Amino acid sequence: MRVGIVGWFGSDNLGDEILLHSLITCVRAVKENASFVVFSPNPGRAAELHGVETEHMPVLRARGASDRQVAVQRAIKSCQLLILGPGTVFQERSPNLSWPGTLPMFARIVAMAKLAGTPVATVGVGVREGGTPVGRQLLRIVGASCLAVGVRDKRTASHFGPSAEVIGDMAYTLPLPALERADPGRRFALSLRPLGPDVEGPLVATTVGCVDRLRQEGWLGTFLPMAFGRGAHGEDDRVIYERAFRDRLDLDSTPLDGSRPLAGALRDWLQSLATNQLVLGTRLHAALLAVAVGVPTVAIAYERKVQDAFVDLGLSEYVLPPDVDAETLYRTATAAAASTELFREAAGRVAAQGRVAQGFVTALVKRVD
Template sequence: MRIGIAGWFGSDNLGDELLLHALMGSARAAAPAASFVVLCPEPARVTALHGVDAIHLPTLRAKGSANRQGVVTRALRGCDLLLLGPGTVFQERSPNLPWPGTLPMFARIVAMARLAGTPVAVAGAGVREGGTVAGRRLLRVIGAGCASVGVRDARSAGYFGRSARVIGDLAYTLALPDRPAVTGDRFAVSMRPLAPAVEGPLLAALSGATGALATDGWSGAFLPMAYGRGAQGEDDAVHARALPDLADAVANPLEGGGPFGPALDDWLRRLGAHRLVLGVRLHAVLLAVAMGVPTVAIAYERKVHDAFVDLGLERYVVGTGVDAGTLHRTARAAVDDADTFAVAAKRLAEQGAVAKAFVAGVVAG
């Protein structure tokens, strides 16, 4: 069986790469002999990380775009199934993406697949908020062209209509290593570049809260999540700008040259060795919870807030306008509330089973 996957992979964003890894793992569980071709911005990087075939997305404005259309068409003809996502692939605009964003391209990919006779499904994708009426209409068209639509959250499902199912984040399907023994009061901080008006006050709050934790006897480390190919201003730049006092950094699976899967397992064990995580990036906080680490999420976008509410952790998600004192108190409360996080980890695993069953059903179909 040949499966195509279209998404924002290869840009050295750890969240995107672990989602691709999780989706392929779920597909292989249903079809062990499956092979893959990934449509993405950086095919060579995807092949190096994941050991699968990869080609460029059929963008219209890039150099060699005409040739890309033909390559994608031929690839789709050789596929038994095309999966869109996972991740926030449906975007009209972002800090680095002008309108109309990715929606016309994904609508074109669906049309190309249908012409090739290849069924299409959405698998764990999300929709960035702030879209237009025209964008919402186009999302309905994309959904109508798919045999099945499984999205990350209820808000994204609303864009596609009643046929969409909420299956949760594909990261929930990852097979997790055992959590190592936790020694000492150590915390990790995940940060990402934000608009200056938002980032400045948040960095002041983070600096104040981590300083208070240090006064309490804790030691901290920075948690890198991206390395620069399409991920603007990370990771060294955001570390130096955001939290220079955190001299240590947790090794990132994207940094080495080995296979991604074992490197991800090692990263998860390193993450699980902390007693606390303060995180802006979605998959830093979700996987910390999955590993049983008390976590405070800082919701720079609604998807972070919604994910923590769905896991029953609404007390431990704060906005980007949080002050240092509140962040410190929330962090200490999280550490003292291990039972709530154990329940959330169980809920996360249950949702992962739902997502895995959805992928298995699509592959079998």
């Protein structure tokens, strides 16, 4: 069986690479010998990380665009199933995109699949907030063209209509290592991403205040870089580290450094993440995977998807807006660190939702096999 997957992979964003790794793992749990072609903005890097065949996304305004269209059409035709996602692939506008964003490209991909006779499904997708009526109508058309629509959250489901099924984030299916919870003392990790200047400046000041207070109380901290901005402006978390935290926190290693195969590096990264007693984060998958391994976590909702995820996990009191003040962040962080049982229960909900997502993928693959 040959499966095509379309998404923001190969850009050195650990969250997106975890999503692709998780989806491939889920498909291979059903069809061990499945092969893949991944359509990516950085196909060479996606191939290096995941060991799969890759193609460029079929953008219209790029050198060699017509040749890309032919290659993409040929690759889609070779597939028994084309999956859109996982991740926030449907975006009308973002800090790096102007309207109409990615929607026309994804509508074109669906049309190319229809022409090729290849069934299409979405798996664990999200829709960025701020859409227009035109965009919402296009999403309905995309949804109606899909064999199955699996989405990340209830808000995204509302964009696709009654056929959409909420399956949660595909990262919830990531196999977790046997966790050794040796007590290394009070340790915390911080994940902070670049944001617009009006938001980033005050949030960095707030976070520095909280971090300094924790350090004064004897906590040791690390900074979790989750993205390095390959081919994407304003996505390198190390910029924030160098600007504000170099003298305060150690820089954590990353599974994307290329020193080891991704699967093994992810296991070690999760093991290390589980040694913390607290995680503070803006990056969605730093926060979600911390919860998955049972670490008390405070998320800062720079986008609606972060708020949605923590509400769905029953952790609404531990997700804060980006204009939070240092005192509130500190009080929420210390309250989270004292609520270990609550987060163990949330880890159980992550595992249960992961089984839902795995079940969706299993049923989808068997349906087209």
